[in-house]
Amino acid sequence: MSDLVDASSDAAPLSRREQQKEEKNKALIDAALAVFSRVGFAAAKMDDVAREAGVSKGTVYLYFESKEQLFEEMVKVNMAPLMSEIAENLARPSMSATERLKAHMKFFYTKILNTNRRQIMRLIMAEGPNFPHLAEFYHANVLSRGQAVIKAIIQQGIDEGEFRQMQGHGLIQNIVAGALVAGIWKLVFDPFQPLDLDAYFDTHVDLILNGLKA
Amino acid sequence: MSDLVDASSDAAPLSRREQQKEEKNKALIDAALAVFSRVGFAAAKMDDVAREAGVSKGTVYLYFESKEQLFEEMVKVNMAPLMSEIAENLARPSMSATERLKAHMKFFYTKILNTNRRQIMRLIMAEGPNFPHLAEFYHANVLSRGQAVIKAIIQQGIDEGEFRQMQGHGLIQNIVAGALVAGIWKLVFDPFQPLDLDAYFDTHVDLILNGLKA
């Protein structure tokens, strides 16, 4: 737990047991994501998580000490791989700010919005107030890192004269907002008014880049 | 139920009983908003709603037939007064598109984001998938109306040469996105990174208007 760096360092021999254990852990996390996404935290049944992972209920408690801990772990495990990737986006080779911003947004759309990670995004919004831990974790590890990248890009854009001078309060949230809304829309309102993510992405980038342009 | 037009048409005599009944109905709706906002739908207890309304649990069932119905009614009642106001924004006196857009957004911020209606917004996102009725209702009565207003404003802006030609897929969602995110941020991440809604609003408007400008 809480080992956010990928733990597969020196290749341990990995006995059959250990291997199965890891697989089961993964299966449980996946099942948890599925069940929590489907019905939310409170309405999710541990029995369902167990069944979905092909395991009995007791087993779940051999891996996680409580429903809450399972939930938190599920979020962390699913977000961890993303975090290192975000970090890489900070130190990008020479590209114009415009191109970097586009690339970073594309990353956002493909790595979160088009994945079932968007379910996690929604869960954070839905359950965040009841899980201050988690909201804080998500903020510290995902949001603030993402913000740092965008901030750097904007600074570059201003320095190089591509973007106008802008540093209003909440600028970064405003820039990303379109993406968050797309994710939510897909999950909640798509049946009533479908959203084509690709086209939406283009609109988003167009609008924002024009808004920033010098 | 489902009378979305303000029902206080011809002033009925309103006997003492009827009056008390209405008051209690209101108290219950308010209590429901408070409790559901605090813990979400599944974890909310009818007992708590009753206590918060100063009434016994049995009474709740004299006014609403189930927890679900109470939830739906609560959303509808809280959103209804908004809807007529939105409609008015469609038929606005002569103003530049820019001014109209600013005004409409201000409306959004002051009438939803700064109210505890933003809790409802969050509840819709959280519970929407479990309440397709509600999501649909919200979409049909709030979102699509709001969209119509913005669409009209944009058209005006294009016609009058203020805005550039733009009608990308999801343009409207992108325009409003900043506001939705502000509402969510306040509810979920404010403790970790506070958001000043007024300053945020300025940034939002600035960014969007520039993005649209011809």
Place this chain on the structure above:
DNA sequence: ATAAAATAACTGACTAGTCAGTCATAATTA
């Protein structure tokens, strides 16, 4: 190798508690 012993992982019936919804009784109002 093979069997026996030891350990680790798993199971599902069970407990203890929760909560939506009901209903017999009481209070209020007309």
Place this chain on the structure above:
DNA sequence: TAATTATGACTGACTAGTCAGTTATTTTAT
């Protein structure tokens, strides 16, 4: 008084979490 409205104790269905017992895997001894 009669009718309406309110109460809160009660029920029954449901579920998080436990644990005594079972099964699978690994180690040790022959």
